[in-house]
Amino acid sequence: MTLSDDSLRAAWPQPGELPDNLFHFDITAQDPKTHARCGVFHTAHGDVPTPIFMPVGTKATVKGLMPSQVADLGAKIILNNTYHLAMRPGADLVAEMGGVHKFMRWNGPILTDSGGFQVFSHNEFMKLTNEGVSFRAIEYDGARIRWTPEDNMAIAEKLGSDICMQLDQCPGYPATKAYVARAVELSSMWGERCWNAHTRPDQALFGIVQGGMHMDLRLRSLAHLEECGDFPGYGIGGYSVGEDHETMYETLEPLVAEHMPKNKPRYLMGVGNPTTLVRAVASGVDMFDCVLPTRTARMGTAFSSEGRLNLKNARFKHDQRVLDEHCDCPACAGGFTRAYIHHLVRQGEMLGGILLSQHNIRYLLALMERVRAAIAQGRYEQFYRDWMDSPAANDF
């Protein structure tokens, strides 16, 4: 069964049924010495306090966790991957099931990414035109898929997330300036077409700023987005694609701190190691997502206030301590020892990845809680310095 556009639209709430402050971004605190700020972004599934980290639920599941566990960890919003859901089970099926919230039993806010990042990882199977992009979905049945910005918006509207992202082209690093400029041009054109195509009233559409490591291209990208529509928020794409951290900060910090509009949330896409979160917040970034906490968990690695711990290591065999004595996650508060988790990880037991995923997600969510409290109290500069001086900053 494929839903007609009309029956799909009939299920949407009407603008009069939605809260007045929908997609408003209320800034609730501004740190006096840094660009860090606290805010609240309002969605139809609840408020999102910022700065925030969003756990990734790629295929409509945060790997290994029940949605109730994700909520218990303190997650306020999660991310799903548009590309993967469009492939399986398909946007029509998700719409038939009442949308992605009902499908996966997560009743809080959901952001769906642009799909561009996954599409553009199909390098040798991809063709790019002004019209859109076509590629072979090699990790599924190899079908050739054609996507226009309008297709991408139709998919997002069927999935029914609270926030969706424009289709964009994300160049890797290194890339020639000409190549990045072309990606900005294409992303700008697609951003405008997405803005014109998107109609779902309970779904916010964010534009995406591209431009690689070139300040002029970043500003050109941002300017075009501001001209072509009134996006309620902006993604910042094209970072963490191979460059080192200092190279990223060279353009990211002035872009965010000096040029991006203050009254809209700024979402640094795909970045999630603790220290980068702490530093990017100081520049004024509001939102983050990354597979790092769950992916590294399944490899046996824990974030901790001592830096990263690889639980496969034999030094944990007799270690009766929990992962991090400062952590209140179900693994640490539950008293599961490093020795037990070492045993689980070595034996390939699912519970190893499950405990570490809960710990790593909670670690980032608790970090963001502390970040918000520090900003609210006007002491973020000190928080930032303390973090950088602590062994936790050694998190690569």
Next chain:
Amino acid sequence: MTLSDDSLRAAWPQPGELPDNLFHFDITAQDPKTHARCGVFHTAHGDVPTPIFMPVGTKATVKGLMPSQVADLGAKIILNNTYHLAMRPGADLVAEMGGVHKFMRWNGPILTDSGGFQVFSHNEFMKLTNEGVSFRAIEYDGARIRWTPEDNMAIAEKLGSDICMQLDQCPGYPATKAYVARAVELSSMWGERCWNAHTRPDQALFGIVQGGMHMDLRLRSLAHLEECGDFPGYGIGGYSVGEDHETMYETLEPLVAEHMPKNKPRYLMGVGNPTTLVRAVASGVDMFDCVLPTRTARMGTAFSSEGRLNLKNARFKHDQRVLDEHCDCPACAGGFTRAYIHHLVRQGEMLGGILLSQHNIRYLLALMERVRAAIAQGRYEQFYRDWMDSPAANDF
């Protein structure tokens, strides 16, 4: 670090510190028309109501589930595998960690199996003597292991389960009567040696009745166990090893109903499909364990009141129903649809196995709750007939 026997023993509770009714089996109801009965077996970690199903936590983890989730499903006792824990992380390490309850964070009763079943699956790598058994642990590092009944008891005492099982030899099916007779003789001898070697006061040691499909051998096995010690309960081994169900019942039913002592719990080892549970209870079996609910879950299969469902099947792609509308497990009560679980299973997502494991375990635990209620109300014969007439009985 390896613990000395003395430091290990020093951590055991003294007999005076243990409850007076420890390892007593109180029969609380006897069905008037069948041999089914309700009872309570008392352990140092809590009471076990019978008839009971014990979820299997092979390597000190019920695969994919937090201990708190297992408890929330209503599990009153779980099983761990002595062989696997003896191999990894080793009984000494578990003892150093304070025993298996503390190691895996399960504070309820635990039964550890005999290890015999796993050892005797190492056919071509195994040597058997009156002294004990030696084999190559091929799924670990291939080390040659020698186990005597005394070794087996030392391991069980280090693990610190509430109930441990004697070392036994479990013949497959078919087997010559002479081979089965020899297994009975060896198991009897080992049962006696286990009885004499076992000293831990807060741990019950159960004997195991062998004898294959031969009533005279079953009775000989039982008689020897009753002579050599006062075991607080009996395992029934050597069934569900390749024979069809009717062949099993031919000897199982008279053995349990007419010959096994009434005042001790009877534990049918390794059997867990719902219909066999219902029928064996009618003969007077009190305890069950099986990997079936979790293993089939990880393969994508659900028990249900309609019989088994293979969620990989395309017929579930659009199915908005929960697995079983009569079920109160987190998957069904949480509203996760068959369509969603189909998606998860097809995509190899951990959550598919996690939801199905919870459902299947809850399905068996809820079945046993209904079984106990029916016995307590003296209507087990009717319950049994209704079950056999229902589509749920079609569970193979």
